[in-house]
């Protein structure tokens with residue numbers, strides 16, 4: 209009996225993983241990708257003779273299935289990177305994860321007293337009704353630490369107040385580390401790598417994160433899979449409860465038994481025929497944040513040792529800097545320069561999103577000088593700007609009240625599946641998108657519900673399993 213045919217929209221981690229798994233199971237699969245490259249946001253790029261990613265792309269997972277898949281694809285072709293990431297705030301570096309000795313060395317006794325007081329205060333009088341990011345973090349760390357180490361960065365990233373960000377985001381992304389545990393682990397050392405957000409090593413492919421996806425694409429094509437590049441899906445024709453045809457921006461039409469989408473959920477709904485007005489109204493309320501990546505090649509190979517730095521300093525616009533020099537020596541191709549990548553976040557309507565590449569490169573250069581992360585003697589040899597639209601689904605307070613009716617409606621379309629970061633409106637890392645791809649393939653192949661909507665909804669992000677170095681061996 210012939211197996212169900214599948215069209216997958218988007219060749220990022222979710223779409224590629226699903227495509228590869230399905231073709232291994234004997235399904236005819238076509239992947240349609242709007243750009244000319246696989247990997248999506250996790251692609252790597254050849255830039256100024258070196259290899260870079262779209263900002264920092266550290267792969268880590270506590271899920272055995274995903275870990276096994278990573279090793280199936282990458283084999284021995286990776287290195288274990290010692291992670292160094294710090295927070296830059298008030299012209300000082302704070303270790304991230306926070307180390308108490310380092311914090312004490314950087315702050316006044318008055319501030320330390322304030323931190324301890326506000327921490328113990330919230331332990332005694334916790335907020336019982338946690339709804340927002342601010343509520344969640346304050347409950348775990350106290351008001352003072354929230355103000356110092358969470359507020360400004362988070363508000364730069366999301367463009368809205370921490371009071372408007374749903375607690376879901378914090379609970380999925382920040383390990384519940386108490387100040388007490390931080391103290392104990394800084395005294396004893398964190399020998400067991402107990403906390404997921406305290407991971408201090410990570411596996412990194414020699415040729416960049418994107419090489420994982422190039423390899424999957426290669427294997428997929430070797431098994432007869434087809435990838436169609438530079439075709440953006442725009443229209444979905446639906447009859448009764450089934451999608452009968454999908455059409456690209458260039459007018460090409462495709463049909464299959466199953467349609468799997470990893471394109472932005474909101475764009476899919478806009479292109480779908482006969483969607484009830486009520487669902488369209490809910491869709492209007494979901495929105496994304498964009499990222500602008502500004503890469504500068506600097507003629508200095510010893511700028512700072514971090515893999516990336518969280519820039520809390522409110523006097524500059526960008527929020528994070530990656531230094532690819534410090535990831536894996538094979539990225540530099542023997543060149544003696546450093547490629548830095550500064551991340552700027554904005555909404556479609558923000559003027560920053562519309563700025564020219566020249567303006568943004570100049571701004572990035574000025575901000576590096578302001579922070580004294582480069583000196584006047586360091587020359588910018590090259591620059592490049594990459595804009596990634598819709599890369600952060602905004603978890604505004606109560607967003608699930610808008611998302612749930614949309615999901616209910618999409619579940620009525622019998623041959624449509626949504627996975628991926630903006631596909632399912634979930635703040636996925638690569639591991640979650642890969643897991644969605646793996647389980648989606650299983651669901652289509654076996655017909656058994658794999659509860660795809662539940663992936664990455666754990667209230668404790670990756671907390672159930674302890675981080676285990678042997679997972680990378």
Ligand SMILES: Cc1cc2nc3c(=O)[nH]c(=O)nc-3n(C[C@H](O)[C@H](O)[C@H](O)COP(=O)(O)OP(=O)(O)OC[C@H]3O[C@@H](n4cnc5c(N)ncnc54)[C@H](O)[C@@H]3O)c2cc1C
Nearest residue numbers: 218220221222242248249263265266441471628629637638
């Ligand atoms: C700055 C930054 C840093 C990050 N850091 C990390 C990190 O350290 N670790 C980590 O694990 N993850 C990180 N991530 C997240 C990671 O990039 C994503 O989780 C992952 O790429 C999501 O995979 P995906 O397949 O769901 O979506 P995507 O990677 O977005 O892939 C979707 C694909 O669909 C294509 N597409 C979109 N619309 C259409 C259409 N209409 N028709 C056809 N094709 C379409 C896109 O071109 C894209 O190729 C980071 C992301 C960003 C932006």
